[in-house]
Amino acid sequence: MPKVLVSDPIDQAGIDILSQVAQVDVNTGLSAEQLVKIIPDYDALMIRSGTQVTKEIIEAGNSLKIIGRAGVGVDNVDVPAATRKGIVVVNSPEGNTIAAAEHAIAMMLSMSRHIPEANASVKAGKWERNRFIGVEVYKKTLGIVGLGKIGSHLAAAAKAMGMKLLAYDPFISTERAEQLGCRLVELELLMRESDYITLHIPKTPETLHLINAEVLSKMKPTARIINCARGGIIDEAALAEAIKEGKIAGAAIDVYEHEPLEADSPLRNVGQNIVLTPHLGASTAEAQVNVAIDVAEQIRDVLLGLPARSAVNIPGIFPDSIEKLKPYLQLAETLGNLVSQLAGGRVDYLNVQLQGELANNQSQPVVVAALKGLLSQALRERVNYVNASIEAKERGIRVVETRDASIRDYTGSLHLSAKGTLGEHTVTGAVLGESEIRITSVDDFPVNVSPTHHMLFTLHRDMPGIIGKIGSQLGSFNVNIASMQVGRKIVRGDAVMVLSLDDPLPEGILAEILKVPGIRDAYTVNL
Ligand SMILES: NC(=O)c1ccc[n+]([C@@H]2O[C@H](COP(=O)([O-])OP(=O)(O)OC[C@H]3O[C@@H](n4cnc5c(N)ncnc54)[C@H](O)[C@@H]3O)[C@@H](O)[C@H]2O)c1
Numbered sequence: 234m235p236k237v238l239v240s241d242p243i244d245q246a247g248i249d250i251l252s253q254v255a256q257v258d259v260n261t262g263l264s265a266e267q268l269v270k271i272i273p274d275y276d277a278l279m280i281r282s283g284t285q286v287t288k289e290i291i292e293a294g295n296s297l298k299i300i301g302r303a304g305v306g307v308d309n310v311d312v313p314a315a316t317r318k319g320i321v322v323v324n325s326p327e328g329n330t331i332a333a334a335e336h337a338i339a340m341m342l343s344m345s346r347h348i349p350e351a352n353a354s355v356k357a358g359k360w361e362r363n364r365f366i367g368v369e370v371y372k373k374t375l376g377i378v379g380l381g382k383i384g385s386h387l388a389a390a391a392k393a394m395g396m397k398l399l400a401y402d403p404f405i406s407t408e409r410a411e412q413l414g415c416r417l418v419e420l421e422l423l424m425r426e427s428d429y430i431t432l433h434i435p436k437t438p439e440t441l442h443l444i445n446a447e448v449l450s451k452m453k454p455t456a457r458i459i460n461c462a463r464g465g466i467i468d469e470a471a472l473a474e475a476i477k478e479g480k481i482a483g484a485a486i487d488v489y490e491h492e493p494l495e496a497d498s499p500l501r502n503v504g505q506n507i508v509l510t511p512h513l514g515a516s517t518a519e520a521q522v523n524v525a526i527d528v529a530e531q532i533r534d535v536l537l538g539l540p541a542r543s544a545v546n547i548p549g550i551f552p553d554s555i556e557k558l559k560p561y562l563q564l565a566e567t568l569g570n571l572v573s574q575l576a577g578g579r580v581d582y583l584n585v586q587l588q589g590e591l592a593n594n595q596s597q598p599v600v601v602a603a604l605k606g607l608l609s610q611a612l613r614e615r616v617n618y619v620n621a622s623i624e625a626k627e628r629g630i631r632v633v634e635t636r637d638a639s640i641r642d643y644t645g646s647l648h649l650s651a652k653g654t655l656g657e658h659t660v661t662g663a664v665l666g667e668s669e670i671r672i673t674s675v676d677d678f679p680v681n682v683s684p685t686h687h688m689l690f691t692l693h694r695d696m697p698g699i700i701g702k703i704g705s706q707l708g709s710f711n712v713n714i715a716s717m718q719v720g721r722k723i724v725r726g727d728a729v730m731v732l733s734l735d736d737p738l739p740e741g742i743l744a745e746i747l748k749v750p751g752i753r754d755a756y757t758v759n760l
């Protein structure tokens with residue numbers, strides 16, 4: 234019988250499902266060292282947000298087939314390490330959406346009506362009615378940062394309470410925001426005009442300290458901020474300072490850069506204008522049953538050799554033909570990710586053309602893989618092969634699929650074009666040999682490059698000296714070039730330059746590159 238380790242408190246409904254097919258050991262509060270020691274005995278690991286599933290734990294898990302996260306965020310799992318080891322990571326993308334949205338509302342109202350302090354005061358034997366005069370949320374402006382599942386649910390509830398809604402989400406169309414009753418604006422305007430600001434975005438390198446001292450300084454002195462998304466999105470020291478100095482009226486925080494919150498955290502000393510909860514966003518009876526069942530069913534299925542429906546790292550639903558299509562799925566995902574970065578965040582149209590031999594294959598998985606790549610900048614691990622199409626539809630992305638078996642430059646190739654905030658861009662790629670992926674054209678300029686983690690693309694005039702100038706610019710920022718290629722259609726016409734870099738491009742370098750005479754456009758891409 235397979236063995237499942239449950240290392241965080243999980244609702245009994247999930248344990249009951251797992252017990253049908255496995256021996257289930259519930260062992261919570263283990264240290265990382267203890268987990269490394271016992272994990273080799275287990276086929277599956279089920280967690281909430283408490284257990285940090287590090288690379289060391291994954292590497293020690295020689296029998297592990299699946300890690301199940303009873304919740305949305307898998308930022309406490311080293312997903313790349315799990316993928317490399319062939320371990321499926323599953324989550325429950327929707328099981329606690331309502332709970333988290335309702336917690337944000339509870340936090341907003343608690344702050345507005347001083348409920349935590351009033352409660353403490355009455356329990357201390359006092360009756361201080363004049364001390365706790367609150368404010369109404371009716372007709373106030375709520376700024377929602379991140380209009381995904383939780384942000385959308387919250388928008389509907391806040392609208393019903395008579396609030397005016399602003400939203401900032403670079404990956405959502407204006408039409409979608411309008412359907413939800415929100416005016417889509419830039420972050421700065423949202424910070425300036427909102428009476429309440431609530432965060433519902435993932436924690437990514439881009440969102441780390443997105444709300445820092447400078448951004449907080451844009452808020453009205455009467456405004457309040459809520460974070461029920463992820464710790465680290467707000468700079469905690471800057472937040473504590475802003476409240477203490479009266480630059481903003483208050484905050485309500487559920488999630489922290491380090492959990493449990495440290496004893497000496499500056500947030501603990503802010504006084505009564507901050508409401509703190511210990512990561513309770515998903516802690517409702519209903520959400521805990523939902524996520525436990527959702528994830529336990531997937532663990533059971535994988536242990537029985539069946540696919541998982543919400544795998545965040547590998548496709549879970551396709552039949553046996555997956556083996557043959559696998560390199561093309563990887564190609565589609567890479568090209569989707571690439572074209573979304575060239576086209577800018579808010580893509581509203583994607584054309585996927587299957588060419589050559591690929592045109593004779595089942596197209597749906599390839600289109601889904603392209604969408605997964607396209608949405609990966611916005612949704613990170615939240616997007617998977619199961620939800621990519623629905624997510625794209627909800628974002629108003631029009632998807633067109635075409636085939637052309639007569640294009641035979643490679644055995645099979647894939648051509649994507651996408652239109653976004655930076656205009657329309659196209660990329661083509663092919664699979665060489667068994668599984669080698671190549672980018673074979675960019676904006677219809679022929680190239681032949683392997684995708685790498687950090688890349689720079691330029692559109693420029695083909696003229697002497699331009700390559701050297703870009704090289705020197707990168708050198709002056711201490712960025713090492715791994716390879717470089719130029720694609721052009723005619724001599725001294727327009728050309729595309731593709732550089733693979735050893736290092737990420739530092740901020741500010743694009744502006745310098747764009748100053749080089751002859752450079753028309755430049756894009757950084759991280760794959
Ligand atoms: N406190 C809790 O217990 C709790 C419970 C559930 C979820 N969460 C967290 O809440 C967050 C939102 O969850 P969700 O289910 O709504 O996710 P979601 O993926 O449905 O929505 C996230 C939204 O953020 C947008 N986004 C991505 N990067 C952005 C950026 N840089 N700026 C602005 N918007 C950006 C995306 O376009 C997307 O619409 C996640 O961080 C999740 O882990 C916390």
Ligand SMILES: O=C(O)CC[C@@H](O)C(=O)O
Binds near residue numbers: 281304
């Ligand atoms: O496990 C929890 O209670 C937190 C879950 C929540 O943060 C999530 O990302 O789903």
